[in-house]
Amino acid sequence: MRVPVLLSTIRPALLRQPSPSHLSCLTTSHLTHNATPRNTHPLFKKQSFLHPGTTFCRGTSFHHSTRMSLSAIKQALDAAIQQVEAARKPASAQAWEPDKPHEQAFYAFDDKAQTWRVAESNTSSETVTATDANTQITKLALFSWNIDFMLPHASPRMRAALSELQTRIAGLPPTTAVVVFLQECVSSDLEDIGAAPWVRKGFVRTDLDSKNWASGLYGTTTLVDRRLKVGRVFRAHFEKTRMERDALFVDVCFPPARCEDMEGRERKDGKIIRLCNTHLESLAQDPPYRPPQVALAAKFMKEESVHGALLAGDLNAIQPFDRTLHTAHGLSDAYLSLGGVEDSDEGYTWGQQAAPELRRLYGCSRMDKVWFCGGVTVDKFARFGADVEVAEEDVRKEIVNWGGFEKGWVTDHLGVWAEVRVV
16 A cells, blocks of 8 residues: 555545455544644654655645545545455465465466466567577566555556556667566456556566455566566565565576576576565554564565565555665665655655645655665666556546546556666
8 A cells, every 4th residue: 555644545435346454454533524734643653754844746736626525535434444354355265374485376478378377487488589589688677556456447547557567668678678566456457467468478477366465355466577587486475464465576587598598498697686576564553564574575585595686566654764674674775875865756656646635634755665685786766657547538537536636547656667787
């Protein structure tokens, strides 16, 4: 989830589907008609971590006539809490132990059968052309984007998000291999991802369905360039979570030319790069669970066999301790390492496209990040996805009317992108 407070757990009065289980740990007392300003809101533990005096993001405006009221938010929260328990996946349906690696398959598209199949070695896939196989991969491009699961019209929004990703990926040089992290996917999102021709042609994927998600509602999924040799794929479902969160890991061998020869025989001189897609615990709660979640992810990122590692996703950085979680575990922050500063409009990834009333109350924040460690470094970092709207005009209008938004945006988050070099 994304928002600084309840922001990503609460949406306008209508819900696309049952709300996430994390809402079960909230009460309607968190929202009142006389809301406290964001810098002293009780969920912030009376400490400001947003830029003092910033009540909205630069370049944005509010539609006061259509702005969602706090009473409507409260009603939505009440309804969501009632739906949450029925949607929670029971422990008996979970095939994993908390905090332990849970191995899972990954999938490649079979052109002949026109279906996704379990992949044993994606580099031998028929969809990797001779030209692709001979391209010297020198860098990785990592895209991470949280696609709001509670807004209506899931499929039109995901299709628009995929179109945006396709355009950006098409502009990269052929020497750059691509990895895509998505958070807050619902089941229909997985179907839309699997149906996209450019995904079928160019990527392997970690999930065809929600069976490896602890939540019965939403989860994370990862796409990996088919030119990369994928090794281990596993999830670590956090023990310390009230919201069924996890970290999804994919190991790739880099560069591909050192991982497999032209006849498909394995070589031993490639380097293992571990990729971690995660959606950390939301809200400011006592005790906080983001610190142990990051500690667990960092442990897997630093295993002896791993040359370098990258972590990205919606990190729900809303409290003062969040600013130093990466350094506490020996990780570097891509945005900060390239000269970015906290509390700046240039770094914010949430708020610009949130419901206006929530933006007015809580401002913007840097929720989405890229961290790294070991033998990788980030040469470039940027946000993407601003002002991306659904394609259909009637759907755009419904989204605007539904939440009082300025536009029919696909999500309330901006994505983050990093160009990575293995060293």
